[in-house]
Amino acid sequence: MPPVVPAIVPAESAVSISAVAAHAGVSVATVSRVMNEQSGVRAPTRDKVLASVAALGYRMNHLARSLRTAESRMLLTMVPDVGNPFYAQIVRGIDTVAREHGYFVLLCDTGADEGRERSYFDLLRMHRADGAICLDPDTVQHALSHESISLPWVACCEFDPGVAVPYVGIDNHRAASDAVAHLLAQGHRRIALINSDERYLYARQRRQGYLDTLAAAGVQVRPQWMVTVQSLDYEAGTQAALELMAQADAPTAIFAVSDTLAIGVLSALRQLQKRVPQDVAVIGFDDIAIAAQIDPGLTTIAQPMRELGETAARLLLQRLADPAAQVPGVLLQHQLVLRGSA
Amino acid sequence: MPPVVPAIVPAESAVSISAVAAHAGVSVATVSRVMNEQSGVRAPTRDKVLASVAALGYRMNHLARSLRTAESRMLLTMVPDVGNPFYAQIVRGIDTVAREHGYFVLLCDTGADEGRERSYFDLLRMHRADGAICLDPDTVQHALSHESISLPWVACCEFDPGVAVPYVGIDNHRAASDAVAHLLAQGHRRIALINSDERYLYARQRRQGYLDTLAAAGVQVRPQWMVTVQSLDYEAGTQAALELMAQADAPTAIFAVSDTLAIGVLSALRQLQKRVPQDVAVIGFDDIAIAAQIDPGLTTIAQPMRELGETAARLLLQRLADPAAQVPGVLLQHQLVLRGSA
DNA sequence: GTGAAAGCGCTAACAT
DNA sequence: ATGTTAGCGCTTTCAC
Numbered sequence: 001m002p003p004v005v006p007a008i009v010p011a012e013s014a015v016s017i018s019a020v021a022a023h024a025g026v027s028v029a030t031v032s033r034v035m036n037e038q039s040g041v042r043a044p045t046r047d048k049v050l051a052s053v054a055a056l057g058y059r060m061n062h063l064a065r066s067l068r069t070a071e072s073r074m075l076l077t078m079v080p081d082v083g084n085p086f087y088a089q090i091v092r093g094i095d096t097v098a099r100e101h102g103y104f105v106l107l108c109d110t111g112a113d114e115g116r117e118r119s120y121f122d123l124l125r126m127h128r129a130d131g132a133i134c135l136d137p138d139t140v141q142h143a144l145s146h147e148s149i150s151l152p153w154v155a156c157c158e159f160d161p162g163v164a165v166p167y168v169g170i171d172n173h174r175a176a177s178d179a180v181a182h183l184l185a186q187g188h189r190r191i192a193l194i195n196s197d198e199r200y201l202y203a204r205q206r207r208q209g210y211l212d213t214l215a216a217a218g219v220q221v222r223p224q225w226m227v228t229v230q231s232l233d234y235e236a237g238t239q240a241a242l243e244l245m246a247q248a249d250a251p252t253a254i255f256a257v258s259d260t261l262a263i264g265v266l267s268a269l270r271q272l273q274k275r276v277p278q279d280v281a282v283i284g285f286d287d288i289a290i291a292a293q294i295d296p297g298l299t300t301i302a303q304p305m306r307e308l309g310e311t312a313a314r315l316l317l318q319r320l321a322d323p324a325a326q327v328p329g330v331l332l333q334h335q336l337v338l339r340g341s342a
Numbered sequence: 343m344p345p346v347v348p349a350i351v352p353a354e355s356a357v358s359i360s361a362v363a364a365h366a367g368v369s370v371a372t373v374s375r376v377m378n379e380q381s382g383v384r385a386p387t388r389d390k391v392l393a394s395v396a397a398l399g400y401r402m403n404h405l406a407r408s409l410r411t412a413e414s415r416m417l418l419t420m421v422p423d424v425g426n427p428f429y430a431q432i433v434r435g436i437d438t439v440a441r442e443h444g445y446f447v448l449l450c451d452t453g454a455d456e457g458r459e460r461s462y463f464d465l466l467r468m469h470r471a472d473g474a475i476c477l478d479p480d481t482v483q484h485a486l487s488h489e490s491i492s493l494p495w496v497a498c499c500e501f502d503p504g505v506a507v508p509y510v511g512i513d514n515h516r517a518a519s520d521a522v523a524h525l526l527a528q529g530h531r532r533i534a535l536i537n538s539d540e541r542y543l544y545a546r547q548r549r550q551g552y553l554d555t556l557a558a559a560g561v562q563v564r565p566q567w568m569v570t571v572q573s574l575d576y577e578a579g580t581q582a583a584l585e586l587m588a589q590a591d592a593p594t595a596i597f598a599v600s601d602t603l604a605i606g607v608l609s610a611l612r613q614l615q616k617r618v619p620q621d622v623a624v625i626g627f628d629d630i631a632i633a634a635q636i637d638p639g640l641t642t643i644a645q646p647m648r649e650l651g652e653t654a655a656r657l658l659l660q661r662l663a664d665p666a667a668q669v670p671g672v673l674l675q676h677q678l679v680l681r682g683s684a
Numbered sequence: 685g686t687g688a689a690a691g692c693g694c695t696a697a698c699a700t
Numbered sequence: 701a702t703g704t705t706a707g708c709g710c711t712t713t714c715a716c
Contacts, residue, residue: 014467016709027687032711040685059467063409064709067692072405074448082437082449083430092425095451104465106416107424107449109437123446125356125401234635267635293576293609294636358693369703374695382701406693409708 015056024052035060066127075103075316076132076153078120080112084232084260085288086305087135090156093309094133101317103130112199114140124151131316134158138201141165152319156312158201159329166319166327168311172202175301175334176209176255179283182299182336183253184217188281192225192251194240194261196232203228206257206285225251229261237264238271245272245280252280253342259284259291259300266294266341281342296340304332357398366394377402408469417445417658418474418495420462422454426574426602427630428647429477432498435651436475443659445472454541456482466493473658476500480543483507494661498654500543501671508661508669510653514544517643517676518551518597521625524641524678525595526559530623534567534593536582536603538574545570548599548627567593571603579606580613587614587622594622595684601626601633601642608636608683623684638682646674 017035021028026049033041034049041049052058066072075098079087091107098105106129110116117140123129132153134141138160145163159167183191193210196203207226214221224247229236237256241264244251256262262284266276274280276296284291287302311330319327359377363370368391375383376391383391394400408414417440421429433449440447448471452458459482465471474495476483480502487505501509525533535552538545549568556563566589571578579598583606586593598604604626608618616622618638626633629644653672661669 014469014709017711018709028710029687029689029712030685033686036711042685045685059464061409061709062468062470063405063414064692065711067403067405067409067694068709068711070692082424083427083434085425085427088425088430092451095424104448104450104470106446108446109434122401126404127356128404128446234631263632263635267637270637289576290605290632293605295609295612356693360693370694371696371704372702375702378695384701387701403693406708407695409693409710410695412708 014061015058016061017058020049020052020056020058023056024048070127071130072128073103074106074129075313076106076108076120076123076129077135078108078110078117078132079135080110080137081232082107082109085290086258086260086286086303089288089305090135090309090312093306093311094156094313095309096306097310097313097317103317110136112136112140112197114143117144121148121151121153124148124153131320133312133316137197137199139199152316152323154312154315154319154327156308160201161329166315167329168308168315168332169202169329170303170308170332170334172205173209173212175285175303176206176257177213178334178336179255179285179301180210180213182338183255183281183283183342184213184219186253186277186281186342188253189219190225190249190251191219191253191255192227192244194237194244194254194256194265195226195228196257196261197230198228203257210255222249232258232260234260234264234267237261238268239264241265241268242272245269245274250280254280254282256282257285259286259288259298262298262300262341263290263294266296266298277340277342283342287337292339299339299342300337302335302337304334307332356403357400358403359400362391362394362398362400365398366390412469413472414470415445416448416471417655418448418450418462418465418471419477420450420452420459420474421477422452422479423574424449424451427632428600428602428628428645431630431647432477432651432654435648435653436498436655437651438648439652439655439659445659452478454478454482454539456485459486463490463493463495466490466495473662475654475658479539479541481541494658494665496654496657496661496669498650502543503671508657509671510650510657510674511544511671512645512650512674512676514547515551515554517627517645518548518599519555520676520678521597521627521643522552522555524680525597525623525625525684526555526561528595528619528623528684530595531561532567532591532593533561533595533597534569534586536579536586536596536598536607537568537570538599538603539572540570545599552597564591574600574602576602576606576609579603580610581606583607583610584614587611587616592622596622596624598624599627601628601630601640604640604642604683605632605636608638608640619682619684625684629679634681641681641684642679644677644679646676649674 017028021031095105108120135156138158142160155167227240284298284300287300291298359370363373437447450462477498480500484502497509569582626640626642629642633640
């Protein structure tokens with residue numbers, strides 16, 4: 001296959017609104033009215049304009065419009081990791097609603113980095129985006145909220161209830177509790193937790209749910225059974241499980257706060273020749289698509305990912321439409337889904 | 343947790359360049375020069391300006407700058423499915439390079455739909471993005487190329503060699519050939535192909551590689567061993583494998599053109615109580631992260647996903663920097679990675 | 685119902 | 701070295 005040698009044609013000099021006006025023999029104001037489907041233009045005039053638009057292949061320059069109207073019809077979405085299937089699904093939910101309302105989504109992978117997040121937030125201040133949805137750790141949200149409380153943004157999954165920003169998420173404490181309760185019901189007493197970076201609210205809440213549920217059952221928790229990882233990669237889960245199982249007093253059940261982590265755990269257990277769930281049970285969190293595919297199937301807490309994204313987008317749109325409206329925080333339902341692993 | 347009632351503060355009336363100029367006692371031109379780090383401003387003057395910028399909390403309105411300079415510093419990325427781990431990795435590669443060069447990435451999920459793709463392409467015409475990277479089926483690229491050949495875009499993974507657009511991809515024919523050759527070397531003669539939508543160039547090329555390699559080995563190919571699926575979901579792979587194995591003369595090896603499909607196949611085989619690779623071998627394509635986690639590990643053809651994305655971004659940037667430059671098509675290396683499944 | 689004209693915030697000649 | 705000014709393409713009063 002020969003390398004392509006692109007024939008670069010100078011870009012068709014963009015035709016502007018005034019060119020259309022001249023061609024149609026009307027004023028730019030009239031063209032503008034037609035383009036914006038405003039009333040007060042007689043049908044014959046409109047037709048003339050439309051004909052010229054077609055003839056010239058006119059495309060409006062939205063940059064100019066944005067400058068004038070001070071709206072860009074872009075929605076910023078900041079996620080810690082686009083590669084994570086969990087976030088990917090949420091993004092799709094956001095995208096669906098945004099498109100329905102004539103908005104484009106500007107997706108930014110922040111790596112949960114505050115500096116990057118701050119630079120993206122500038123897009124809002126610079127009017128390059130009308131609003132933002134933030135999925136980053138609530139700690140970084142908190143750091144930012146001070147200076148950006150007046151900017152139109154909403155929080156998704158992560159949020160600081162003490163900050164006056166609309167949010168959507170789930171009840172992580174209860175979800176974790178459900179997971180642990182299930183393990184308890186199966187007779188497990190030595191239950192480990194693989195938690196992620198506690199800059200995340202969800203991590204802190206799930207840990208608390210784990211702790212409280214164990215305490216309520218009168219089960220002693222061992223600090224060495226709680227391990228924290230810095231990434232949600234499969235490998236991080238594998239590593240954590242290896243550490244856990246290397247202990248003299250190894251757990252018989254592992255609750256990982258993410259399916260990706262849990263899958264890594266399964267991999268470690270296999271490596272260790274442990275049977276799941278007989279030797280050790282494992283339960284994940286999120287219910288990403290792969291959870292149902294592996295063997296054994298992953299028991300997990302399902303989050304309504306698409307709906308989380310859709311709701312976030314709707315909340316933001318609502319806030320944009322009426323800045324004075326009181327848009328509430330909303331908690332969606334989670335669900336324990338039983339498969340083979342626990 | 344009580345619902346949040348956001349206190350909506352009116353957005354800080356954006357301070358403009360003229361406000362800064364007034365505050366610093368200089369002209370807007372000078373402020374502009376300082377903001378753009380142009381030479382020809384004395385240090386004391388610069389400092390005065392910078393002080394005012396800080397005092398007023400000035401942020402440049404890039405919309406206005408874009409209107410003036412006719413560049414938005416946004417790169418459009420059109421992918422068929424952001425949720426697919428394969429594309430997600432490529433997007434990260436694009437994002438990395440874009441950010442390095444001061445560009446933001448506008449990510450668009452087209453669902454491989456021509457209409458949606460066309461509407462996104464309009465972003466280019468409207469100067470809301472400076473350039474685009476398209477990962478959609480070459481058939482939809484082809485449909486669009488007629489009218490958009492002069493727009494600054496590049497193709498990634500999918501491309502039409504007959505169209506004068508820079509591209510990056512891999513040699514799909516050879517990659518598929520490598521996969522089939524490996525199966526042949528293992529002694530398999532009844533090798534099935536699960537292929538995806540043939541609107542995709544890669545699908546057609548991989549099928550051809552499969553066909554040619556089998557033919558060269560003197561192995562008869564059976565039409566009923568070639569199945570085409572319309573999605574890359576795990577379920578699609580499962581379904582296809584079930585059909586394949588239901589045949590009287592079932593294959594002993596399955597080559598799926600995507601890891602997600604292959605994982606679905608594994609799931610079907612398990613359901614059918616077939617051992618992998620003893621009863622039937624399976625080989626995938628892409629080498630997404632999960633491929634190494636499952637049991638048995640998935641043998642697959644690795645694509646350099648990050649690098650594919652990075653290269654695409656660089657190609658585009660290159661084209662943007664010098665529209666007259668001849669930017670070549672480039673083919674990256676694939677690699678057969680052996681794990682347990684074949 | 686339609687047009688003229690004033691900007692939106694910025695950059696880039698062109699002056700000084 | 702710094703200032704003046706004319707737009708970029710559009711929307712939007714305000715006239716007519």
